[in-house]
Amino acid sequence: MTSMPKPKISKHLPTNKLGLTIRHYEGVMSTLCAGCGHDSVTAALVQAFWELDLAPESAAKVSGIGCSSKTTAYFMGQSHGINTVHGRMPSVATGANAVNGDLHYIGISGDGDSLSIGFGQFAHAIRRNLNMLYMIENNGVYGLTKGQFSASADIGTKSKKGIANEQTPIDPCIQALTLGAGFVARGFSGDKSQLVPLIKAGLMHKGFALIDVISPCVTFNDHAGSTKSYAHTYKYYHPLVHTDFVAQADEITGAPDADGLLSVTLHDGGVLRLRQTESDYDPRDRAQAIETLMTPSDTGEIRTGLLYLNEDMGDMHAANSLPATPLNAISQDVLCPGSEALAKLQARYR
C-alpha cells in the first residue's frame, strides 16, 4: 500500500492569521488502529499549530520508530519531517536544531522508543536542553510487534493474556525532572482541552519541553487489569495544574483568579496562566514535583498538567554561543579562512 492523502475540503472553515484553515496543518491519512489515542494527539497538535498561527514550513518534525513515531506523517504535511531510526530521534533533532534554531522542532516518540532503546538519547537531549517539544505517546505496550510490555508498564498491570508486569516502570516525567528539563508536563489523549494548551506552551518554551501523553493502545492494552487502558486513565487522571495558553498578541482578558493563579511569560511569546488545583502544589518547585510524582497516590490518581516550569534556563544554542544567523545559512566567504590565512598558518608547521 502507499500513503493516502487526506481530502482537502476547506470550504467554510475558519482561517487563522496566516489565512490558513486547520486543513493546511493536516498530513496524510493515519494508518493506526481505529480509536488509537495517538490520533487524538495528532489532532491536538494540528489544532495547536493552527491556533498559534505558525507557518507550516517553520516547523520540523522528528521521530523514531513505532506507532507513535509514524504519526509525524499524519500532521503538518507542509512541514519537513524525518522519521529516523529506533530510539535515535533526539540525536537527529540535536544536529538539525544546532544548525537552524529558528524552526520549531517537534519530536514524537513512544515509551519503547524513548524509555528502552532510546533511553540514553532521551536523557542526553534533556541534559543539553535542546530547544524542542518532545512528546511521548505513552501506552505501556509495544504495538507494532503485538503487545509486549514496555518500560513504562506499571507493576501489576496485566497484558492481554493476563500476565502481570513485575518490573519497575520508568516514569519519563520523573526522569526529565532529575535530568534538568525546564518544562515537564503530562497529558491524556482523551482530554484535548488540557492537551492543546500544553502543546502550545511546550512549543513556545525555550529549551527542552516534555509532554508525556498517556495514549491508550486500543488493540493491545485496553483491557480490564491494564493501568494504561482508556477506561482506567479516564477514571483516574487528575489535573494537578490547569494550564491556559494566551498568545502574546492577544489581550489577556478576564480577571485573574484570586487564589492559585500564576502568569508566566514565555521567551518566544505568549503567556501561560497556570491554576493550581491543589493549593500546596507549586509547578516552579522541582523537588516538590519529583516528590509528588514519586509518592503513590492513595486513590490511584494519575497526576497531569504542567508539572514543572522553569523559563530561566539557557538552551543548547546559548551554551554553544551559536550565532543569530543559522549555521546552515552562513556563506562560504565567512566560513573559509582563505589562502592567505592558510599560508600564514603553516609557519607553525615549518
Add this chain to the structure above:
Amino acid sequence: MNAVAKIQPDVRVNDFVLKIANVNGTGSASANGLLMKAIFRMGVPVVGKNLFPSNIQGLPTWYEIRLTKDGYKSRAGTTEFMVAMNAETYDQDLAEVSPGGVLLYDDTWPRPEMHAREDITAIGVPLARMCNAEFDNARTRVLMKNMAYVGAVAALTGIDVEVIRGLVEEMFGTKAHLIEANMRAIQLGLDYIREKHAEPLNLRVEPMDKTAGHIMIDGNTAAGLGAVYAGATFGAWYPITPSTSLMDGYKAFCEKFRVDPETGEKNFCIIQAEDELASIGMAIGAGWNGARAFTPTSGPGISLMSEFIGFAYYGEVPVVLFDVQRAGPSTGLPTRTQQCDLTLAAYASHGDTKHICVYPADPRECFEMSVLSFDLAERFQAPVFFMTDLDIGMNDWMVEELDWDDSYVPDRGKVLSAEDLEAMDKYYRYEDRDGDHIPYRTIPGVHPKGAYFTRGSGHNWKGGYTEDSDEYKEVLDRLTRKWESAADAVPGPVIVECGKPTRRAIISIGGCDGAVREALDRFNAADQPLNYLRVRGFPFNSEIEAFMDAHDEIFVVEQNRDAQLRTLLINETAVDKTKLVPILDYAGMPANPEFIYDAITAHCETEEA
C-alpha cells in the same frame, strides 16, 4: 664512559634511524618532536613514527625519527641510533640496534648487561644524575631528563643547537623561565658529550636544502583544517583513539577563524555526543537541515553507526564520516595502525548498501580529500567515508605545503531555493528529473512546497511510504546507478609506470604508498621492474580495471589480515582473482618497504622454484 667500538662502520650522513625508547607519560613526546623538527629545519627530510601503548602512564613507548636524504616517506624498519631510556625494554632495545650502530643510555645506574654487544657503540650519559642536581621537583627532573638527551643526541650527531633554541623559544613563547630551564637541560647533555666524547659519531646530521616548501603536520590536523576550509559548520563526535585529534584540530582552527571577536558568537557547533549512535545521528540531522556536517571516529564507532549509515544512504542525506582506522577486531590494538575497515565502510549497514569512500595517503591528501568529501556528500546526497588510519592521522608527516584556491565554491549539489520551489508546479523528493540519478533536495524552513518526509522505510520516487514492489525497486535501482556514477567523481588512481616492459604490478592504498614506492626503487635497482597503482576512491573508476587487465600478476599491498582491498577489487570488477596476490602487513606498525620487498620476492621465488 663505557664505549667499546670493535668495528668501524661507514659514515652515514642524513640517512639513519634515531629511535628513542621511553616510558609513557614522562613527557618525552615534546623532546622527540623537538629533535625531529630541528633535523627538518636543517633541511633534512624526516619520517617520524610515534609507537605508543594504549595507556596513559607507565608502559613502554618508542619514537622513531628516520633521516632520509633521498626523501623516502615510510619507516625504514631498522635502528641505527637508539636512545634507551626505559629500563624495562632495555634488552629489546639493545638487541634492535643495527650492527655498527649507537646506543645512548642513562648511566646514572650501572648496567653491566650493556656490554652484551660489542658490535655497537654504547654511550653512557648520567642524565638523571645531572638533572637531579640541576632541577628541584620530581616532575621537572623527569621532563628535563628528556631535554638532556636532546642535547646529547645533538652534540653526538651534529644537530644545530641554535635551531633547537629557536624551536624551544617558539614552543614556550613568552614563558621565558621555561625557555631558560629547557635550554639549561639541553646544555647539560651537550656539555657532557663535548667534554667526554671527543670523537665524532659515524651517524651525522648535516644541513641540506630538501625541506623547503614543506611542512610537518599530522593527518588528523590536516583533515580537521580541511573541514574548516570546506565550510563544515557542524561536527559531532564521541572520543575514540586515534580520531580524537581530528576534532581537536577542527575545534582549534574554528576557534581561531570562526569566532566573532566582538560578540563571541561561534560560526560552528561541536557536540560531544553520548556515544557514536548519537554522534552520527546528530551529523545526519545537521546534514538533513542543510549544513555541512561530519563525525570523526574509528572502526568501533563505524560498527555502532551502521544502522544510521543505512538510513542516510536510503534517505539520501549528506554526511561525512572520518574513519581513522586502528587495529581490530573488537577493541583490538587501539594505538596501532591498520587498514582494516575497508570492506566495513564500503558496505556499511544492513540491507543493500554501497558507499562512496576516499583514501588519502598522507596529510596533504587528508586536507584536500577532506574538502572533497563534503563536496561528494552534498553532490551525491549520501554518506561519504574518508578512510585514513592511525599512522597518517597521528604521526607528523613531511608533506608539501598546503594550497588553497580562493575561487573554490562548495558543491552543494541539487538544492532548491524558495524561488525555485515557488516556480515549480509540484516537488517530489526522489524524482530523477535530470536523468542523472540524483534527485533534488530541499532544506527545511525554506518553502512549504518543498516539504517532504524523510524515512528509512520503503518509499517511492515521490517520497511517500510504499510497500509496492515496483515502486520500492525503482528507488533502490536508482541508488545503485547514483553510486556507480560517483566512480568518476572520486579521486582517480595514481599510476606510476616503471618505464620498462613488465607483466607485474603492485596495487596499494592509503598510507602504504611511501613504503611501496621505496620498495619499487629496490625492485628497479634489482632489475625487477613493477608498475604501480594507488587506489584513491570507491567506487572504482574504469582506470583501475584497465590497469589490472594490463598485468598478469598484481601484488595487492594492504594492512589487514583478510585482503580487504583485494576483496573489493574482486567484488567490484571483472578481474581474474588468481591474478591478485595478497601482500598483507597487519602487525599494527606503519608500513615498511622491507616487508613489501621481502614478501613479493619470496612469492616470486616460490613461483619460479
